[in-house]
Amino acid sequence: MTIPFVDIAIIGGGPGGLALAQGLKKNGIDAAVFERDPVRADYVQGFRMRIRQRGIDALKANLPTHLFDAFIDTLGLAPTENLVLDEQFNRIDGAGNGSGEPEDTHIEKSVSRITLRQILLSGLDGIFHPGKCFERYENLRDGTVVAHFADGTAVRASLLVGADGAGSKVRRQLLPELGSIDTGVRRLAGKITLEDAARYGISPLLTDFNTHIRPRDGRTLMITSHRVDPAAYARHGLIGAEDPGHRDIPGFHFNNTTSYAWWNTAYEAGELGPDEVLEHLDGAALLDALLARIARWDERILKLIRHTDPSTVAFLKVKSSTPGAVWQTGPVTLLGDAIHAMTYFRALGGNTALYDTGLLVPELVAARRQGKPLLAAVQDYENAMRDHGYEAVRSSLSAMQRNIGAGRPLKAEAAPQRFREHT
Numbered sequence: 469m470t471i472p473f474v475d476i477a478i479i480g481g482g483p484g485g486l487a488l489a490q491g492l493k494k495n496g497i498d499a500a501v502f503e504r505d506p507v508r509a510d511y512v513q514g515f516r517m518r519i520r521q522r523g524i525d526a527l528k529a530n531l532p533t534h535l536f537d538a539f540i541d542t543l544g545l546a547p548t549e550n551l552v553l554d555e556q557f558n559r560i561d562g563a564g565n566g567s568g569e570p571e572d573t574h575i576e577k578s579v580s581r582i583t584l585r586q587i588l589l590s591g592l593d594g595i596f597h598p599g600k601c602f603e604r605y606e607n608l609r610d611g612t613v614v615a616h617f618a619d620g621t622a623v624r625a626s627l628l629v630g631a632d633g634a635g636s637k638v639r640r641q642l643l644p645e646l647g648s649i650d651t652g653v654r655r656l657a658g659k660i661t662l663e664d665a666a667r668y669g670i671s672p673l674l675t676d677f678n679t680h681i682r683p684r685d686g687r688t689l690m691i692t693s694h695r696v697d698p699a700a701y702a703r704h705g706l707i708g709a710e711d712p713g714h715r716d717i718p719g720f721h722f723n724n725t726t727s728y729a730w731w732n733t734a735y736e737a738g739e740l741g742p743d744e745v746l747e748h749l750d751g752a753a754l755l756d757a758l759l760a761r762i763a764r765w766d767e768r769i770l771k772l773i774r775h776t777d778p779s780t781v782a783f784l785k786v787k788s789s790t791p792g793a794v795w796q797t798g799p800v801t802l803l804g805d806a807i808h809a810m811t812y813f814r815a816l817g818g819n820t821a822l823y824d825t826g827l828l829v830p831e832l833v834a835a836r837r838q839g840k841p842l843l844a845a846v847q848d849y850e851n852a853m854r855d856h857g858y859e860a861v862r863s864s865l866s867a868m869q870r871n872i873g874a875g876r877p878l879k880a881e882a883a884p885q886r887f888r889e890h891t
């Protein structure tokens with residue numbers, strides 16, 4: 469069975485793909501999103517995402533007013549003040565956050581990924597097609613492109629946009645030489661509800677600030693919080709509080725209506741244990757591994773880790789893309805993590821994916837409303853996207869280097885030369 473022709477076919481319904489679909493719909497451009505998974509339940513989906521001005525601007529441009537208002541109203545709050553402590557709970561004055569952040573941090577703006585998805589999916593009936601796993605594309609002689617899906621269906625389009633994330637199959641076909649890089653950095657994170665934090669007597673210094681535990685010897689632990697107001701959800705009938713798709717998943721991880729504190733920490737590969745072991749540990753065992761590593765830290769910090777909900781803890785290999793790829797413009801392009809996946813340090817990946825949509829939509833409007841040739845529009849998008857996206861990748865890599873240990877070389881195996889040049 470073949471799906472009817474669509475002008476712009478988008479592969480992937482993450483923040484990038486969905487925001488693009490919203491922007492095209494808003495401008496009356498024919499588009500469809502093809503998403504592999506009916507429910508988004510990957511680990512990171514249970515967390516909030518820090519949203520920056522560039523992401524907010526793109527959402528404002530792409531969303532209809534009522535959805536942008538819903539986005540603003542349902543934003544979570546993170547603390548605005550930073551605090552730096554050593555591992556014995558002594559305040560380190562004057563340390564600041566030392567990250568040289570630019571103006572647009574909006575450090576207090578924290579969006580639940582579950583809520584953001586609910587907003588971005590609103591009004592996309594007939595445009596969003598879940599259960600469609602993209603396999604490959606085929607360029608036709610007339611300049612159009614056909615996307616083939618695992619279920620045997622296919623769709624022909626004027627433009628295929630790969631917004632299918634870091635492991636993008638669209639990118640693998642378009643730019644087969646461009647792989648993902650294991651940075652050699654490993655991350656652990658976890659959450660505790662603010663209710664539990666109060667019940668267990670966790671110090672407010674760990675729940676009411678963006679607190680950096682900076683040990684004299686060891687790795688930094690970052691703690692912050694995400695506060696939600698369920699009444700704000702209720703004001704927007706279309707935005708369900710909990711995602712029904714998460715109903716059968718046990719534990720607190722995908723709860724979307726409870727305020728929580730959360731922490732994350734990063735180590736070099738092998739420091740906490742071999743990858744092959746850590747990858748197979750459950751949340752409780754990962755907490756034990758971390759507690760063993762920081763056993764001499766102040767009890768007030770250890771208590772937070774000990775009472776973390778194990779369902780919210782997972783081990784993550786930090787990956788990046790290699791910035792710099794350039795290709796000849798054609799009827800297939802890329803957006804978001806599919807072309808510039810980056811480490812989570814600096815909280816830029818999702819914002820950059822959204823920013824891309826703010827670049828691509830006006831170009832496609834120019835192509836469809838003002839007679840700009842489609843390929844010229846796509847090329848202008850790609851040039852702007854590359855400038856901005858590759859800079860974000862480099863910046864997130866240097867932030868990771870700073871965090872993990874002042875200039876120590878990474879243990880990344882077989883990192884391409886270009887990667888080394890930029891770190």
Ligand SMILES: Cc1cc2nc3c(=O)[nH]c(=O)nc-3n(C[C@H](O)[C@H](O)[C@H](O)COP(=O)(O)OP(=O)(O)OC[C@H]3O[C@@H](n4cnc5c(N)ncnc54)[C@H](O)[C@@H]3O)c2cc1C
Binds near residue numbers: 502631634637816820
């Ligand atoms: C630990 C961590 C913390 C982070 N924190 C932040 C933060 O605070 N702020 C921030 O801006 N960014 C953050 N990021 C980065 C952010 O999550 C990503 O950059 C963002 O999700 C990218 O959006 P995207 O739409 O490009 O891709 P994705 O979100 O990866 O979405 C891709 C979509 O494509 C679908 N897909 C994949 N393959 C196929 C296929 N073959 N066929 C059809 N569909 C397919 C997937 O199911 C998915 O829905 C963080 C990342 C991590 C790992």
